[in-house]
Amino acid sequence: MKKILIVGAGGQIGSELVPHLRSIYGNNNVVAADISAEKCKALAEAGPFEELNALDGEGFSAIVKKYNIDTIFNLVALLSATGEKNPKLAWDINIGALTNSLYIAKDNNCAVFTPSSIGAFGNDTPKDKTPQDTLQRSNTTIYGVCKVTGELLSDYYFNRFGVDTRSVRFPGLISYVTLPGGGTTDYAVEIYYDAIRKGSFTCNVKEGTYMDMMYMPDALRAAVELMEADPARLIHRNGFNIAAMSFDPEGILAAIRKYKPQFEMDYKVEPLKQANADSWPNSLDDTCARQEWDWKPEYDLDAMTRDMLEKLASR
Ligand code: AKB
Numbered sequence: 077m078k079k080i081l082i083v084g085a086g087g088q089i090g091s092e093l094v095p096h097l098r099s100i101y102g103n104n105n106v107v108a109a110d111i112s113a114e115k116c117k118a119l120a121e122a123g124p125f126e127e128l129n130a131l132d133g134e135g136f137s138a139i140v141k142k143y144n145i146d147t148i149f150n151l152v153a154l155l156s157a158t159g160e161k162n163p164k165l166a167w168d169i170n171i172g173a174l175t176n177s178l179y180i181a182k183d184n185n186c187a188v189f190t191p192s193s194i195g196a197f198g199n200d201t202p203k204d205k206t207p208q209d210t211l212q213r214s215n216t217t218i219y220g221v222c223k224v225t226g227e228l229l230s231d232y233y234f235n236r237f238g239v240d241t242r243s244v245r246f247p248g249l250i251s252y253v254t255l256p257g258g259g260t261t262d263y264a265v266e267i268y269y270d271a272i273r274k275g276s277f278t279c280n281v282k283e284g285t286y287m288d289m290m291y292m293p294d295a296l297r298a299a300v301e302l303m304e305a306d307p308a309r310l311i312h313r314n315g316f317n318i319a320a321m322s323f324d325p326e327g328i329l330a331a332i333r334k335y336k337p338q339f340e341m342d343y344k345v346e347p348l349k350q351a352n353a354d355s356w357p358n359s360l361d362d363t364c365a366r367q368e369w370d371w372k373p374e375y376d377l378d379a380m381t382r383d384m385l386e387k388l389a390s391r
Pocket residue numbers: 155156157192193194195219246247248249256258259260261262
């Protein structure tokens with residue numbers, strides 16, 4: 077990776093991945109692009125920035141040529157809960173941005189990173205220690221349908237045209253920099269904000285709902301390490317399971333109470349989010365990522381909780 081373009085740079089992942097990549101590859105070698113410069117002031121001030129609607133193939137292609145890009149990170153997505161409110165829009169945006177990334181990569185000899193998700197699994201998938209290669213045919217969210225399609229389409233571009241496509245199935249991502257929006261796993265971010273601001277939290281998924289989660293520094297490292305991995309070692313390409321921790325709402329509550337004993341939580345379940353969460357795995361088996369590119373998480377629930385509370389309190 078020498079000249080990188082990140083589309084959808086202003087979202088939860090991009091707002092941290094852009095500075096992370098700039099710290100490794102140099103500010104001028106990492107171009108951030110998003111539909112609105114207004115919401116990306118910090119990214120635009122620190123390095124190259126382009127306003128781009130990723131569905132505009134011509135504009136997208138012109139930026140790739142202008143900067144001589146060799147790697148595209150496509151982070152454009154409507155998340156799982158928002159997607160259910162407008163499935164057509166979710167398909168158009170999620171698949172449209174990916175399709176453009178792939179054909180532009182093919183024409184300009186770029187590698188492509190795309191986040192897949194635990195949402196790529198459905199009701200027929202084994203729930204515990206979900207294997208890398210398993211059933212993905214009973215997806216109940218348009219977000220998940222897009223993720224499965226994205227994995228297949230990315231494999232297709234690799235097999236048919238030799239495009240260097242790679243992706244991971246991200247768990248719910250937790251960070252203190254930018255709030256996620258419209259995801260099923262968002263509660264696990266919001267709970268830390270409310271622990272600092274209010275001392276209490278109303279959880280929108282019910283007790284006993286286990287999902288995989290990951291602290292953002294591990295997620296950023298995973299993206300870079302996969303893109304830098306020796307291609308000769310990769311048996312898989314699109315949709316590596318990666319895991320760091322799995323917990324339910326009581327688990328994260330207990331972790332926060334270790335540092336904030338007075339913290340209270342009650343429940344007001346959102347049926348849509350609960351249905352999504354119920355259809356996803358409890359925990360993933362990430363053996364293939366460990367074997368093929370030496371993936372290893374650094375943060376467990378306790379280390380993440382300590383850091384989140386410290387960082388949020390200092391803001
Ligand atoms: C969501 O909840 O939609 C996302 C995801 C798990 O991909 N955070």
